[in-house]
Amino acid sequence: MEDNENVNQITENQGVNSENAKDEPRNKKDTKDSNANIFLLICIIGVSLGILLEILNIQNRSCKDEVNQTVSRYWVYSAYSDVENRNGLLKHVHLVLERVGYEKSTNHTPWSLLWSHDYPFRVLYPNLHKLKPHQKVNHFPGTGFITNKVDLATTDYKYIPKAFKLPKNKEDFIKYAAEHKNALFVEKHNQHRKVYLKNVSEIDLSNGESFVQEYVQKPFLVDGHKFDIGVYVVLTSVDPLRVYWYKGDVLFRYCPAKYHPFDPSVLDKYVVGDDYLPTWKVPSLAHSYSELGFSMKDAFDIYATSKGKDPVKMWEDVQEAIAGVFHLKEKHVIEALKGYPSGDNFFELMRVDLVVDEDLKVYLLEANMSPNLSSAHYPPNQLLYEQVLYNLFGVTGVADYMRDYNSTDVREQSAAKNMVSTDKNLAVWGKECDTYCRDNCEGSLLICRLCKPCITRQLRRSLLRAHREHLHKGDFRRLYPPPMQPGAQVDYKHLETLSEANKLQHLWYQGKCNIDSTWCT
Numbered sequence: 001m002e003d004n005e006n007v008n009q010i011t012e013n014q015g016v017n018s019e020n021a022k023d024e025p026r027n028k029k030d031t032k033d034s035n036a037n038i039f040l041l042i043c044i045i046g047v048s049l050g051i052l053l054e055i056l057n058i059q060n061r062s063c064k065d066e067v068n069q070t071v072s073r074y075w076v077y078s079a080y081s082d083v084e085n086r087n088g089l090l091k092h093v094h095l096v097l098e099r100v101g102y103e104k105s106t107n108h109t110p111w112s113l114l115w116s117h118d119y120p121f122r123v124l125y126p127n128l129h130k131l132k133p134h135q136k137v138n139h140f141p142g143t144g145f146i147t148n149k150v151d152l153a154t155t156d157y158k159y160i161p162k163a164f165k166l167p168k169n170k171e172d173f174i175k176y177a178a179e180h181k182n183a184l185f186v187e188k189h190n191q192h193r194k195v196y197l198k199n200v201s202e203i204d205l206s207n208g209e210s211f212v213q214e215y216v217q218k219p220f221l222v223d224g225h226k227f228d229i230g231v232y233v234v235l236t237s238v239d240p241l242r243v244y245w246y247k248g249d250v251l252f253r254y255c256p257a258k259y260h261p262f263d264p265s266v267l268d269k270y271v272v273g274d275d276y277l278p279t280w281k282v283p284s285l286a287h288s289y290s291e292l293g294f295s296m297k298d299a300f301d302i303y304a305t306s307k308g309k310d311p312v313k314m315w316e317d318v319q320e321a322i323a324g325v326f327h328l329k330e331k332h333v334i335e336a337l338k339g340y341p342s343g344d345n346f347f348e349l350m351r352v353d354l355v356v357d358e359d360l361k362v363y364l365l366e367a368n369m370s371p372n373l374s375s376a377h378y379p380p381n382q383l384l385y386e387q388v389l390y391n392l393f394g395v396t397g398v399a400d401y402m403r404d405y406n407s408t409d410v411r412e413q414s415a416a417k418n419m420v421s422t423d424k425n426l427a428v429w430g431k432e433c434d435t436y437c438r439d440n441c442e443g444s445l446l447i448c449r450l451c452k453p454c455i456t457r458q459l460r461r462s463l464l465r466a467h468r469e470h471l472h473k474g475d476f477r478r479l480y481p482p483p484m485q486p487g488a489q490v491d492y493k494h495l496e497t498l499s500e501a502n503k504l505q506h507l508w509y510q511g512k513c514n515i516d517s518t519w520c521t
Helices: 001-065 082-091 091-099 148-154 170-179 282-292 294-308 311-339 379-395 410-418 430-434 446-448 455-473 500-515
Strands: 070-077 102-105 114-118 162-168 185-189 195-198 210-214 227-237 242-248 251-254 348-357 362-369 476-479
Touching: 082 091, 082 379, 091 102, 091 379, 148 162, 148 210, 148 362, 162 170, 227 311, 227 362, 227 379, 227 446, 227 455, 242 311, 242 379, 242 455, 251 294, 282 294, 294 311, 294 500, 311 348, 311 362, 311 476, 379 430, 379 476, 455 500
Parallel strands: 070 102, 070 114
Antiparallel strands: 162 210, 185 195, 185 210, 227 242, 227 251, 227 348, 242 476, 348 362
């Protein structure tokens, strides 16, 4: 009986299963449709998540590029086309930047450097008044007070030949000419497009588009040729002021025509133009420069020494002349910077042109914003331009090899910066800081403000930058603050003529010079 009941139970179950089997095709179809819908939904969600993650990843990479500088990009602002810049005018700027790891970009992507051939602050102000700390621009606002021909020429300064704006300073000019009857004057267009040497009687005193400047008579000649001296200078900071000059070489440009017999109607005798005579074509310099491998500066020094002159004193005067101009004009740059968050974003490369008379007395003529760095006309100048640029990018922090360091750990980022420059690198005046200044930050001794417990955040940041500039200055040498002597007494009378920031910086460099003589210049 149990067997029969089991059989019946099995049969009933099979019957139930048979009934279910009748609905199986419909249920399977529903299940398949449902599974397909679920699969499709999963695919849509997966694709959407993938797209979202990629967007976030791109944004994250962009942020890393911008904040950690894993990719260094630069863009160029110029009235010339990109083809013209790459093939001629800015060819070496592009080459050197790419050699130190930069990629050419535009202002529409995160960038680290703006190289502007033209003065950028009028047109690009919206791009420049909210710069991030890592972004650099190759011009300082306000340096037009140095590079503008009229403003510089009419500056009352012992190294600048006397000049007068016309007709504004007509009466002063007439009086000066009467007192200096043997003086000759160069009449210059305000935009410096025309230069003429004239007697006083030949000058149109009512011309409002020119100025006159006293001509340096009896110039020192090399093989009968007059010349000018182009010194490359970089401004890295104002308030406090830091200026460097490129000592690796100097651009000498010789007039193509011999000076004597002198004829003021022949400009090639006394005005240096684009077709100047280069060093390697001046007979007395060619051997030293081309065969022996000396720089233009060294070749000139060898020649001057052979003529009984002292080029060492001349170069000291060159440095003093340039440093003094920047000191005089610093206030204008400080004022112009008030419209920007920080001056740390800017640097300025100039070429300062000077002449010397037969006694090697130095006269400063002009400072060129965006100096010519194209070797298209004179290919041998390529090395000079590229070395100037390479050293420029070092001293200004543009070629910062820490840029590839992209740790997200804040402490590790700080440790990476500290291994370059930190508080121990700023410590100076140990005796004073350990005694008189120990509990006396606000005392009468200015040195105390350089001691670690007393130093302000702003001063610390500035001195850390100064320390990094010193480490990476290459063939640049400091012009301002001026050279110092180890162990020298502090000249407090001189300090009285300086701003507060320049006083403290001067004392800091003197303190560093006392510890290590390589900091004296």
